[in-house]
Amino acid sequence: MISDEGSSSKLRGRLAPSPTGAQHLGNARTFLIAWLHVRCQAGELVLRIEDLDTPRTKAWANEQAIDDLRWLGIDWDTTAALQSSRTDFYLDVLDELKRKHLVYPCTCSRTQIEACWSAPHESFLDGVVYSGHCASRSVEDSKELDAKGERYAWRFRFGEGTIQWMDDYLGSQRLDAKRFLGDFVVARNYGPPAYQLAVTVDDHFQKITHVVRGDDLVYSTYRQLAIYGALGWEAPHWLHVPLVVGPDGKRLAKRHGDTRLSQWRQRGIGPERIVGWIANSLGLTQTDAPISASDLLAVAIGLKDWWHRIPKEPWVLDVERAGKPT
Numbered sequence: 001m002i003s004d005e006g007s008s009s010k011l012r013g014r015l016a017p018s019p020t021g022a023q024h025l026g027n028a029r030t031f032l033i034a035w036l037h038v039r040c041q042a043g044e045l046v047l048r049i050e051d052l053d054t055p056r057t058k059a060w061a062n063e064q065a066i067d068d069l070r071w072l073g074i075d076w077d078t079t080a081a082l083q084s085s086r087t088d089f090y091l092d093v094l095d096e097l098k099r100k101h102l103v104y105p106c107t108c109s110r111t112q113i114e115a116c117w118s119a120p121h122e123s124f125l126d127g128v129v130y131s132g133h134c135a136s137r138s139v140e141d142s143k144e145l146d147a148k149g150e151r152y153a154w155r156f157r158f159g160e161g162t163i164q165w166m167d168d169y170l171g172s173q174r175l176d177a178k179r180f181l182g183d184f185v186v187a188r189n190y191g192p193p194a195y196q197l198a199v200t201v202d203d204h205f206q207k208i209t210h211v212v213r214g215d216d217l218v219y220s221t222y223r224q225l226a227i228y229g230a231l232g233w234e235a236p237h238w239l240h241v242p243l244v245v246g247p248d249g250k251r252l253a254k255r256h257g258d259t260r261l262s263q264w265r266q267r268g269i270g271p272e273r274i275v276g277w278i279a280n281s282l283g284l285t286q287t288d289a290p291i292s293a294s295d296l297l298a299v300a301i302g303l304k305d306w307w308h309r310i311p312k313e314p315w316v317l318d319v320e321r322a323g324k325p326t
């Protein structure tokens with residue numbers, strides 16, 4: 001059914017850009033951490049373009065992401081097939097979840113979900129929590145919906161209780177995921193499979209042992225862990241690292257200045273400047289003097305478990321600097 005794509009039992013990581021737009025400084029920092037983490041430990045790295053998020057995905061952004069990575073000095077050993085070409089793999093796994101009755105068809109619209117949300121005053125961790133309105137449905141109920149031509153999402157049914165896991169950077173994590181995150185979408189009967197399913201299937205079949213990514217995805221890890229558990233798959237290690245934010249503390253965006261890597265590249269700014277800047281923010285160098293990715297790798301190799309040096313707070317972007325790295 002599904003082929004094994006991993007080649008060995010060594011540490012294996014991945015770079016997983018989403019071509020929904022240009023890659024920016026924040027992406028570069030996470031990619032550099034992921035690359036250093038693997039290369040320091042003589043592991044293998046997979047490049048996987050995550051292009052399922054249609055219609056936000058842009059064709060030009062695939063090539064540009066690859067050019068940006070190469071420009072930074074980041075290399076990889078294997079290029080995985082585009083996610084958009086692997087839909088059948090994800091649907092096979094969805095069938096497995098259906099057989100196990102771990103998913104149910106949900107016809108709630110976004111507006112209905114928001115309106116049903118019983119506790120708008122409670123702070124939410126990762127978006128609106130699904131009320132469970134359609135949770136009494138079974139997989140078989142989808143036949144009737146299909147016959148009526150209704151659109152629906154397949155929601156994964158979280159088990160009761162706390163999910164606990166260890167992040168190699170953040171430490172121990174635990175949450176009552178059903179209560180605080182709610183059942184989540186893994187696919188729809190229209191459109192491509194959802195991120196949570198695709199990323200779990202790919203990480204498993206591409207034999208990824210260590211996932212390094214931004215800490216905006218910490219809550220997704222509970223969802224992915226539930227899928228791993230349901231399928232009896234071994235979960236990878238995770239390292240969630242802080243994001244780059246603007247001076248207002250918000251996630252890096254256009255209003256914080258133009259930090260697209262392609263723009264610096266086209267202006268003839270050397271990648272060493274960007275890498276130097278990032279290296280300093282990671283606590284790997286004393287100053288933000290230019291340094292190449294390969295020289296930075298040599299620095300990291302000399303430091304045991306260097307990723308514990310990364311400050312726990314987000315890196316606040318110096319806006320002046322973003323416009324004009326010198």
Ligand code: GLU
Nearest residue numbers: 016017018050199213217
């Ligand atoms: N493609 C996602 C992104 O660019 C990363 C997903 C992941 O690392 O699991 O944000």
